[in-house]
Amino acid sequence: MNNTVFSKLLMLELLLLLAFLLPPLVESLPQLFGGLDGTMQGHDQRQILERAVNPSVFSILLQGLFVFAMLLRSKELDLIVGKAPARSDIEKKTSNFSSQLILHWLLTFFLVFGLLLANSFLWNGLAQATGKIAIADTTLQLHSLPLMIFATTVAALYEELLYRWYSPMLLNLAFSWKLGFQEKTACQHKNPPLRWIFVEGLLVIIFALSHGYGGWLAVANALVAGSILRLCVMYTKKPWVGFFSHLAYNLIQFALLLKS
Numbered sequence: 001m002n003n004t005v006f007s008k009l010l011m012l013e014l015l016l017l018l019a020f021l022l023p024p025l026v027e028s029l030p031q032l033f034g035g036l037d038g039t040m041q042g043h044d045q046r047q048i049l050e051r052a053v054n055p056s057v058f059s060i061l062l063q064g065l066f067v068f069a070m071l072l073r074s075k076e077l078d079l080i081v082g083k084a085p086a087r088s089d090i091e092k093k094t095s096n097f098s099s100q101l102i103l104h105w106l107l108t109f110f111l112v113f114g115l116l117l118a119n120s121f122l123w124n125g126l127a128q129a130t131g132k133i134a135i136a137d138t139t140l141q142l143h144s145l146p147l148m149i150f151a152t153t154v155a156a157l158y159e160e161l162l163y164r165w166y167s168p169m170l171l172n173l174a175f176s177w178k179l180g181f182q183e184k185t186a187c188q189h190k191n192p193p194l195r196w197i198f199v200e201g202l203l204v205i206i207f208a209l210s211h212g213y214g215g216w217l218a219v220a221n222a223l224v225a226g227s228i229l230r231l232c233v234m235y236t237k238k239p240w241v242g243f244f245s246h247l248a249y250n251l252i253q254f255a256l257l258l259k260s
Helices: 003-032 045-053 057-080 087-095 099-129 145-176 192-209 216-236 240-259
Strands: none
Touching: 003 145, 003 192, 057 145, 099 216, 099 240, 145 192, 145 216, 145 240, 192 216, 216 240
16 A cells, blocks of 8 residues: 555544544533533533433444444554564463463552542542532432443443544554655654654543533543543553453442432
8 A cells, every 4th residue: 555545544534533532522512611510501410411421322332333443443553553563472472471460450450440539539529629519429310220331331442442542543653654754564753752742632631521511520530530541551552451440430430320
């Protein structure tokens, strides 16, 4: 594939990425600026939260389809940027797969999960201290608990792959790509610190603002939580520990909602 064709395909892929990144952001901004407590046009925070965490079956299926596409595409992007391990490296890692590696993953999971909970308690405590409605004190009515658990699982995986795995990989490739270069397997990097700050900062901010349905405190919570989860992915080199931490955190939050 020549550089011109690749650049066109890359542009189409970036447009597709925007189609999934922008709708939650556009939908949440009016609610965010409608009031610091997450209220807008007669809808209280409970109604906004119910609408946010109760996606339709079509939305769940669409997210699941995109998750599958992101997983496949991520492997191809690894090959393009020359990061995919050789077969011998894969066999070596497989042979070294031991209980120590599992213990390392478990410790990382509990660390990330604990940081997410501590961050949530911090912002919920601030919300109560300032008289705002804390998310953990909101009553949530569920029409289908199994559907909610399934939707939560899909949504957590979707967000981890979209914001912390696939999007950073694709944007870094887009910023690194130079038309006309000779090497086919390595991207020429220019101003990597500046590019890193822009890519990472942009995605964390978009993820945070997409939680604007809960007000500014929810955005602040998502900003810190998104940063923690992205650092987890960068540390583990895989999205799975962050996904399970994210899923466990969401399930705990919903359990508190049901209890209240």
